[in-house]
Amino acid sequence: MFVLDSDYKTFNEKAYVRLILKNDSKIGAFYKDFEPYIWAVCDQREIESKKELIEGISKESHGKFLTIKKCIIEERYIFGNKVPVLKVIFNHPSDVPNLRKEIEDITDIYEYDIPFARRFLIDKNLIPAIHYNFEIEKGGEIPIIKNFQIEGNLNLSLKVLAFDIEVYCKAKPDAQNDPIIMVGISTNDFDKVITYKNVTADYIEVVDNEILMLKKFFDILLEYNPDIIYTYNGDTFDFPYIYERAKKLKITHPILEDIRIDRRGINDSSKIPGMVHIDLYPLSRKLLSLNKYTLENVYLNFLGKEKSKIQLAEMDQFWEEGTQEGLLKVALYNKEDAIAAKEIGAAIGPLEIELSRIVGQNIFDMSRMASSNMVEYLLMKRAFEEKTIVPNKPKGSEYLERSSETYEGGFVLDPKKGLHEHIAVFDFRSLYPSIIIAHNIDPNTIGCDCCDNTSPEGVNFCLNKKGFIPEILKELIERRVQIKKKLKEASDKNEKTIYQSQQWALKILANSFYGYMGYPRSRWYSKEAASSIASWGREYIHKAIKIAEEMGLNVLYGDTDSLFVGLGSEDMEKSKYFRDKVNSILPDFMELEFQGYYRRGFFVSKKRYAIIDKENNITTKGLEVVRRDWADIAKKTQEEVLRTILEGKGPEKAAEIVRKITQELIEGKTPLDSLIIYTQLTMPLSSYKQIGPHVIVAQRMKEKGEEVKAGSMISFIVKSGDGMVRDRSFDVESFKNAGYKYDADYYIDNQVLPAVMRILKGFGYTEENLKYSKNKQMTLGDFF
DNA sequence: TGGAAGCGGGG
DNA sequence: GTGTACGCTTCCA
Numbered sequence: 001m002f003v004l005d006s007d008y009k010t011f012n013e014k015a016y017v018r019l020i021l022k023n024d025s026k027i028g029a030f031y032k033d034f035e036p037y038i039w040a041v042c043d044q045r046e047i048e049s050k051k052e053l054i055e056g057i058s059k060e061s062h063g064k065f066l067t068i069k070k071c072i073i074e075e076r077y078i079f080g081n082k083v084p085v086l087k088v089i090f091n092h093p094s095d096v097p098n099l100r101k102e103i104e105d106i107t108d109i110y111e112y113d114i115p116f117a118r119r120f121l122i123d124k125n126l127i128p129a130i131h132y133n134f135e136i137e138k139g140g141e142i143p144i145i146k147n148f149q150i151e152g153n154l155n156l157s158l159k160v161l162a163f164d165i166e167v168y169c170k171a172k173p174d175a176q177n178d179p180i181i182m183v184g185i186s187t188n189d190f191d192k193v194i195t196y197k198n199v200t201a202d203y204i205e206v207v208d209n210e211i212l213m214l215k216k217f218f219d220i221l222l223e224y225n226p227d228i229i230y231t232y233n234g235d236t237f238d239f240p241y242i243y244e245r246a247k248k249l250k251i252t253h254p255i256l257e258d259i260r261i262d263r264r265g266i267n268d269s270s271k272i273p274g275m276v277h278i279d280l281y282p283l284s285r286k287l288l289s290l291n292k293y294t295l296e297n298v299y300l301n302f303l304g305k306e307k308s309k310i311q312l313a314e315m316d317q318f319w320e321e322g323t324q325e326g327l328l329k330v331a332l333y334n335k336e337d338a339i340a341a342k343e344i345g346a347a348i349g350p351l352e353i354e355l356s357r358i359v360g361q362n363i364f365d366m367s368r369m370a371s372s373n374m375v376e377y378l379l380m381k382r383a384f385e386e387k388t389i390v391p392n393k394p395k396g397s398e399y400l401e402r403s404s405e406t407y408e409g410g411f412v413l414d415p416k417k418g419l420h421e422h423i424a425v426f427d428f429r430s431l432y433p434s435i436i437i438a439h440n441i442d443p444n445t446i447g448c449d450c451c452d453n454t455s456p457e458g459v460n461f462c463l464n465k466k467g468f469i470p471e472i473l474k475e476l477i478e479r480r481v482q483i484k485k486k487l488k489e490a491s492d493k494n495e496k497t498i499y500q501s502q503q504w505a506l507k508i509l510a511n512s513f514y515g516y517m518g519y520p521r522s523r524w525y526s527k528e529a530a531s532s533i534a535s536w537g538r539e540y541i542h543k544a545i546k547i548a549e550e551m552g553l554n555v556l557y558g559d560t561d562s563l564f565v566g567l568g569s570e571d572m573e574k575s576k577y578f579r580d581k582v583n584s585i586l587p588d589f590m591e592l593e594f595q596g597y598y599r600r601g602f603f604v605s606k607k608r609y610a611i612i613d614k615e616n617n618i619t620t621k622g623l624e625v626v627r628r629d630w631a632d633i634a635k636k637t638q639e640e641v642l643r644t645i646l647e648g649k650g651p652e653k654a655a656e657i658v659r660k661i662t663q664e665l666i667e668g669k670t671p672l673d674s675l676i677i678y679t680q681l682t683m684p685l686s687s688y689k690q691i692g693p694h695v696i697v698a699q700r701m702k703e704k705g706e707e708v709k710a711g712s713m714i715s716f717i718v719k720s721g722d723g724m725v726r727d728r729s730f731d732v733e734s735f736k737n738a739g740y741k742y743d744a745d746y747y748i749d750n751q752v753l754p755a756v757m758r759i760l761k762g763f764g765y766t767e768e769n770l771k772y773s774k775n776k777q778m779t780l781g782d783f784f
Numbered sequence: 785t786g787g788a789a790g791c792g793g794g795g
Numbered sequence: 796g797t798g799t800a801c802g803c804t805t806c807c808a
Contacts, residue, residue, distance in 0.1 A: 007796090037797095093796080096797040112797060113797055113798075116796085116797060117796095119797075165794090166795070167795045172795080173794080178795080232794075234794085236793075236794070241794085264798090267799095267800055267801090279793095284793090285793085292793095293792075293793065294793070294794090315795075316795095627791055627792075627804090628791075629790070629805085679791095688789090689787095689788065691807080692789080692806075
């Protein structure tokens with residue numbers, strides 16, 4: 001059996017850790033004898049008197065009388081010294097936040113903010129997603145865990161279910177008014193769509209109404225009882241929507257009593273006990289480098305697969321009409337979205353499982369934790385093993401102080417602007433992790449007189465003292481080397497997936513240590529360490545650039561640990577020679593890798609470039625405007641300019657396209673729909689201090705009696721005339737009804753030109769060169 | 785120039 | 796849940 005998830009429950013005022021255990025079946029079993037505690041640290045000579053004071057603490061809170069259970073003196077390391085400290089034991093986890101102020105008045109306190117179930121996993125060295133022998137006593141009111149021993153098998157048989165909902169709505173979906181029309185489900189055993197209008201296909205089940213559809217969905221969840229639920233944006237959309245809708249429709253179902261919807265801004269989560277919900281949208285953002293993270297785009301770029309498409313307006317129309325053909329399109333789309341989620345999950349889920357095993361925390365938490373936080377839990381686990389008390393997170397003022405400390409980051413070379421052909425890209429393999437290990441960089445190795453190990457920043461790190469962080473990091477890196485070897489030798493598909501996920505997990509963690517030490521909320525924060533790592537990194541990239549230049553290579557661009565080099569031709573030999581030459585002068589632990597060959601590319605400025613490979617795959621950085629607050633005309637024109645240049649048709653051809661678009665704008669030929677700008681109201685109208693166009697538009701809509709509130713999406717077009725833009729902005733309907741003329745200058749100067757200038761600036765164009773001119777088609781030749 | 789405000793994904 | 800929160804980019808004042 002293995003731990004799928006864990007939390008805790010309270011029985012008779014006592015907290016029991018609950019483990020969701022799985023092998024052939026799944027059960028929730030409880031661990032009784034784990035107690036919440038924190039550390040209190042004071043001068044050794046005062047320890048007895050402080051112990052008495054702390055044990056005497058009591059407080060009334062919400063009608064309950066809270067006391068400290070007991071204090072025990074134990075030996076622990078703190079800041080490198082082994083000293084007696086007080087282990088303060090509480091009656092219940094919720095007493096910790098209630099009583100810790102009182103203890104803090106008496107002594108320094110540590111480890112007071114570690115959630116109970118996570119603390120349990122650390123202290124018991126119990127690792128999720130690995131098989132253990134659990135000795136469970138059944139027959140009582142609840143199953144009780146008596147004992148457990150690691151068994152080690154990594155083969156998990158997990159039941160997986162992905163789902164997706166479709167909503168019928170005219171504007172932004174609102175669960176109070178807009179019905180769910182379909183629920184699509186995909187598992188390894190079946191694909192299914194539930195709906196309540198007549199449509200026939202083998203995968204569709206038609207029920208009488210929305211209530212029955214949702215109940216059917218809940219029944220399937222209970223009956224199939226998946227271990228993992230995959231959604232795409234389920235944390236912020238599907239789960240909260242279903243939950244609110246079910247309440248609105250007064251549905252009762254056992255699953256609704258267990259479901260937990262947490263809406264906390266950036267950290268939303270939706271949870272059903274016993275089923276690990278993994279939302280693939282935030283994960284895709286974290287793990288994949290794309291310029292758009294729609295399900296469609298992730299499916300295409302990550303898995304190379306396409307699914308059927310549908311416009312939102314079409315979906316509403318098909319639902320209204322209710323024809324077999326239309327409904328089938330919606331159903332197919334719904335089903336394929338669920339399938340896409342399942343398939344993306346199959347590629348990302350194993351990674352989350354490996355992270356869980358390395359970090360030692362639950363799969364659910366891994367899928368929502370920032371990687372710096374994972375590093376922290378890994379460090380905390382090691383600290384516990386070494387009987388070291390972990391440092392506290394910074395309090396408010398210290399956090400602000402840390403946030404204001406800036407330091408120089410990686411070196412970014414000012415690029416050689418314009419178009420280049422035959423580009424080789426090189427990366428330093430694990431540059432920062434290598435530096436941390438080689439130079440023993442740790443908050444506790446700073447400052448010694450015995451070693452010659454000073455960073456270009458002027459900070460000395462002792463090589464003889466044990467570095468907690470570099471030691472752990474070294475283990476991760478060495479494990480990764482071993483696993484990559486095994487991956488090469490493996491032939492079995494499942495085995496490969498595991499190794500592939502393991503090496504990916506180790507890479508993610510290893511690459512997060514530098515950021516971790518520089519992250520202001522870290523327990524093991526060190527600005528000196530972080531800035532020193534970056535400074536050594538700058539030194540190494542400079543060395544590589546020097547070698548390239550000595551070889552007569554054309555260094556086009558470089559950023560932190562990557563180099564873009566112009567080869568003159570598709571010269572792989574020269575690439576290898578350069579790589580090997582750099583590697584011959586680098587320390588053993590560091591390596592420059594050939595990342596790829598690109599047939600063409602251009603660089604605009606630091607962090608802004610685009611390259612195209614032999615298969616015509618385009619990679620862009622910092623260029624694309626894909627947000628909804630850009631009008632379609634700007635997005636489309638930019639896309640065309642990008643493609644034209646990368647296909648080798650020349651920047652002047654791209655400039656011509658822009659001139660044609662601006663000409664159409666001036667002549668009033670541009671369709672209004674491509675000029676709509678979408679901006680959301682994020683607060684009540686009265687709260688705005690800065691009145692932007694969308695705020696004015698919303699005010700006018702409200703005066704007309706339309707419902708506008710926080711969350712409403714305002715779509716507007718800018719009318720021609722004088723004065724401020726906001727005074728000339730109108731909602732699309734009013735604009736069209738009044739027969740207004742759009743403001744061509746606004747769309748040229750504030751939309752199209754800024755979007756294309758991001759690219760064409762790198763080719764020496766100015767706004768003036770790109771505007772349509774009646775008298776003369778200006779070209780670059782007129783200016784140079 | 786600083787600071788306020790919006791974006792992202794989902795329908 | 797032993798919690799209090801992202802990392803930009805753009806535009807207003």
